[in-house]
Amino acid sequence: MSDKKEYRGSIHQQQKNLMLAWYDQLDRAANTGDPPTVSMMISGNCVELLEGFGAVPIYPEVNALQLAIRHQSLDPILAAEDLGYAADNCAYVKADIGCILKGITPTGGKLPTPTLILCNFVGCNTYLKWFEHTAKLQKAPLYVIDVPFMRADTPSRSDVEYVVKQLQETVKKLEQLTGRKFDHDRFRQAVECSSRSEELWSQIKHLARRSPSPFDAYFDAITLMGPLYVYRARPEGVEFFEAALAELQAKSDAGKGVYEQEHFRLVMEGPPPYPYFRTFRDMFAKWQACAVASTYSTVGGLWEFGFRHDPDKPFESVAMHMIAQNVTNRNFLQRYEQIRRYVEDWNADGVIIHFVKSCRLFSAGQGDMRDYFTKQLGVPTLYIESDLEDPRYFAEAQTKNRIDAFFEALEHAKATAPVRA
Amino acid sequence: MYFFERSFDRCSDLGFPSVRKWKEQHPGGQVIAYFPVYAPVELIHAAGMLPVGLSGAGDRLDIQHADARFGSFICSIVKTTLEMGLTGHLEPFDGFLFSTICDSARNLCFVMKRNFPSMYVDFLHLPHNPSSPAATQFLAEEYRRVLGELERLGNCKVNDDALACSIALYNRNRALIRELYELRRRSPELVPTSELYQLIRCGNFLPVEEHTTELEQALTHFPSRNAKKRDSIRIVVEGSFCEQPPLPLIRLIEEAGCYIVDDDFVIGQNWFDSDIPTDGDPLLALACSYLDRSVYSSVRHDFRKPRWEGLVEKVRRSKADAVLFLIAKFCEPAYFDYVPYKQELEGAGIPHLPLEFEEKSFTFDRLRTEIETFVESLIFD
Ligand code: SF4
Ligand code: SF4
Numbered sequence: 001m002s003d004k005k006e007y008r009g010s011i012h013q014q015q016k017n018l019m020l021a022w023y024d025q026l027d028r029a030a031n032t033g034d035p036p037t038v039s040m041m042i043s044g045n046c047v048e049l050l051e052g053f054g055a056v057p058i059y060p061e062v063n064a065l066q067l068a069i070r071h072q073s074l075d076p077i078l079a080a081e082d083l084g085y086a087a088d089n090c091a092y093v094k095a096d097i098g099c100i101l102k103g104i105t106p107t108g109g110k111l112p113t114p115t116l117i118l119c120n121f122v123g124c125n126t127y128l129k130w131f132e133h134t135a136k137l138q139k140a141p142l143y144v145i146d147v148p149f150m151r152a153d154t155p156s157r158s159d160v161e162y163v164v165k166q167l168q169e170t171v172k173k174l175e176q177l178t179g180r181k182f183d184h185d186r187f188r189q190a191v192e193c194s195s196r197s198e199e200l201w202s203q204i205k206h207l208a209r210r211s212p213s214p215f216d217a218y219f220d221a222i223t224l225m226g227p228l229y230v231y232r233a234r235p236e237g238v239e240f241f242e243a244a245l246a247e248l249q250a251k252s253d254a255g256k257g258v259y260e261q262e263h264f265r266l267v268m269e270g271p272p273p274y275p276y277f278r279t280f281r282d283m284f285a286k287w288q289a290c291a292v293a294s295t296y297s298t299v300g301g302l303w304e305f306g307f308r309h310d311p312d313k314p315f316e317s318v319a320m321h322m323i324a325q326n327v328t329n330r331n332f333l334q335r336y337e338q339i340r341r342y343v344e345d346w347n348a349d350g351v352i353i354h355f356v357k358s359c360r361l362f363s364a365g366q367g368d369m370r371d372y373f374t375k376q377l378g379v380p381t382l383y384i385e386s387d388l389e390d391p392r393y394f395a396e397a398q399t400k401n402r403i404d405a406f407f408e409a410l411e412h413a414k415a416t417a418p419v420r421a
Numbered sequence: 422m423y424f425f426e427r428s429f430d431r432c433s434d435l436g437f438p439s440v441r442k443w444k445e446q447h448p449g450g451q452v453i454a455y456f457p458v459y460a461p462v463e464l465i466h467a468a469g470m471l472p473v474g475l476s477g478a479g480d481r482l483d484i485q486h487a488d489a490r491f492g493s494f495i496c497s498i499v500k501t502t503l504e505m506g507l508t509g510h511l512e513p514f515d516g517f518l519f520s521t522i523c524d525s526a527r528n529l530c531f532v533m534k535r536n537f538p539s540m541y542v543d544f545l546h547l548p549h550n551p552s553s554p555a556a557t558q559f560l561a562e563e564y565r566r567v568l569g570e571l572e573r574l575g576n577c578k579v580n581d582d583a584l585a586c587s588i589a590l591y592n593r594n595r596a597l598i599r600e601l602y603e604l605r606r607r608s609p610e611l612v613p614t615s616e617l618y619q620l621i622r623c624g625n626f627l628p629v630e631e632h633t634t635e636l637e638q639a640l641t642h643f644p645s646r647n648a649k650k651r652d653s654i655r656i657v658v659e660g661s662f663c664e665q666p667p668l669p670l671i672r673l674i675e676e677a678g679c680y681i682v683d684d685d686f687v688i689g690q691n692w693f694d695s696d697i698p699t700d701g702d703p704l705l706a707l708a709c710s711y712l713d714r715s716v717y718s719s720v721r722h723d724f725r726k727p728r729w730e731g732l733v734e735k736v737r738r739s740k741a742d743a744v745l746f747l748i749a750k751f752c753e754p755a756y757f758d759y760v761p762y763k764q765e766l767e768g769a770g771i772p773h774l775p776l777e778f779e780e781k782s783f784t785f786d787r788l789r790t791e792i793e794t795f796v797e798s799l800i801f802d
Contacts, residue, residue: 086756088494089753093757124524128549129757132722132727133761136761142724144552144722144724146548146550151546156566158563159559161555162553162559165553165555166553331531332530355493357493357494360494360495360523360528364491364492364495364528365490365531367489367492368535372535
């Protein structure tokens with residue numbers, strides 16, 4: 001009953017074009033020194049600020065995952081291990097460091113030495129190490145934006161002020177490094193663009209509440225995430241998400257889903273195994289199981305619950321986004337809550353917890369999460385382990401058996417359960 | 422048996438006799454545990470509570486429940502800490518403070534919060550951008566927030582005088598530790614690290630006043646002992662800042678022919694390179710000191726001054742011949758830092774040996790061989 005239904009509408013091609021145009025810009029920056037480039041992390045990134053300088057972001061995580069999807073991550077990982085990195089260090093970092101050492105890039109074009117390495121420390125402690133190391137290796141200037149972790153339900157005034165001040169210090173730093181004056185109007189326009197892209201993205205995510213969902217909110221959402229990080233603060237981003245929403249809306253209005261018949265609705269927790277992305281997807285497609293929500297797609301920002309950047313408060317809203325509105329800087333129990341909301345509001349049958357060995361941020365404690373969902377809430381949960389970048393940790397047969405067993409049990413439970421009111 | 426060995430034994434007992442004794446002596450008194458590495462113990466002390474540095478359960482607890490909660494690739498201390506909770510060992514504690522050291526420990530904080538809802542569990546955000554002038558104010562506010570929680574918990578009000586008083590007590594304690602470290606650098610034969618380690622680690626548990634008395638006693642005891650200089654190499658141990666190596670492993674390193682002349686064991690006890698000012702606003706003083714008087718550590722980031730420079734300085738200051746990395750298995754901050762440390766040491770011509778341990782290990786044959794080979798290679802080089 002294998003039924004591969006990867007979404008391949010026109011937005012797929014548009015997405016590709018946008019990402020290639022981005023890599024072209026980076027290649028130009030490497031050759032001519034223009035435009036200025038800023039290396040940043042995906043989580044809670046402040047790409048809006050860069051627009052005020054006409055600077056382009058570099059996302060080492062995007063480079064790393066591109067390599068993994070193309071089955072090219074092992075070589076650079078091994079090169080980094082030769083340098084002394086441990087088997088158990090985050091493989092994203094190792095792949096990136098290995099690429100710098102060996103001059104590998106995802107497209108074969110050049111990547112520039114960043115004008116500034118800007119570590120937006122948004123939850124992941126590995127980010128700090130990663131950017132310190134690349135700054136040392138590339139002899140590039142480093143600045144860290146220290147973002148207070150979400151230890152309460154909402155950020156305090158002091159948290160927000162602290163981040164706003166550091167954003168302003170970043171502006172000064174970039175003025176020095178680029179020799180350009182920060183363009184406040186352009187910054188405000190960027191924030192305005194972001195708020196529009198976010199609104200559209202949020203509407204797309206809410207389409208997955210319909211049954212059947214017109215797209216897979218894990219596997220397909222990842223395709224849409226690239227433009228979200230690189231372009232959300234630009235008019236091209238808004239156009240892209242307008243097109244995406246229109247296309248998916250039309251598909252949904254026609255009653256079409258990801259599969260002929262949507263058998264199961266899932267919430268996915270954790271990053272995907274990029275080196276086996278296709279194989280992994282097929283394991284779910286076999287059961288016509290569609291992800292209707294995922295935590296991973298909220299790494300860059302959590303918009304489906306209402307947050308938008310605010311052009312009237314550009315610095316504050318960028319700070320708010322970095323502190324409170326992305327999954328990585330929210331605490332573990334807030335993640336439980338996020339998944340619980342998905343299960344209820346997106347009407348899911350179960351939760352798949354994908355433990356990735358590289359990433360303690362996502363994975364440390366996921367056994368407790370499973371305990372909470374199965375024992376406290378009675379939600380069927382499957383826990384599987386592999387890695388997001390390192391191909392050596394994917395046990396294909398075992399993973400497949402566990403997924404099959406999970407769906408068999410779920411099917412049985414569905415067949416015998418009283419019909420939901 | 423020396424006095425500090427007796428104290429160390431008491432502090433290693435998972436029945437926590439020293440904590441229970443304190444509670445008996447202070448009816449209604451509360452005890453706040455903190456997870457490594459650093460915690461502003463002065464706040465807890467000033468609130469009339471006992472701060473306890475709880476660094477794992479060593480080999481004294483079988484992990485039966487925590488493995489299922491934390492899974493593979495996670496260090497032992499995270500699991501033994503949770504296991505202590507799930508098996509009722511943490512009953513004498515009223516609160517638990519965590520901080521921004523790594524992702525595993527941070528997630529543990531919130532897992533603890535869910536599993537022990539009657540306990541006060543808090544997470545302290547220690548800044549990673551000391552270059553920002555805004556960091557001091559932020560951290561002072563963060564300390565104020567935590568202090569507010571402690572006041573609520575203890576139903577008390579803490580004033581500046583009480584804080585200044587606590588700071589002075591801990592200043593004295595830390596100054597004595599610095600003196601002991603200095604003495605060991607000068608005359609390592611007088612201060613075996615396996616002993617100094619026990620002495621310092623007791624400070625995690627004992628009330629500061631009591632611990633300070635033990636440090637004072639040690640400072641008269643060590644110099645007066647009759648010890649012959651051995652033919653040993655001088656090494657710095659780096660990487661054991663959080664999960665602690667088993668005591669027999671430290672002994673083994675010494676027996677293999679090493680004088681440990683500096684280390685980062687229980688480094689929270691030895692966090693500042695000079696006293697915290699006791700005049701002015703105490704919370705600001707604590708905050709400024711964290712940002713500008715802290716020693717370097719793999720869990721504190723200050724891009725104004727890289728940690729690897731700190732390590733090389735430490736080696737030079739202690740006239741060490743080599744560095745031994747003693748890294749807890751699955752400790753990601755230590756794994757990461759190993760690379761730039763290694764590069765810097767190689768650049769400076771300082772030999773090193775990387776080793777891994779788990780707090781619960783009890784056989785060290787392989788490690789012994791590696792250390793002995795390393796020592797021989799240095800002696801006969
Ligand atoms: S640890 Fe996780 S969040 Fe951090 S860089 Fe690695 S994969 Fe990303
Ligand atoms: S031993 Fe290392 S990884 Fe484990 S909690 Fe401590 S700092 Fe984190």
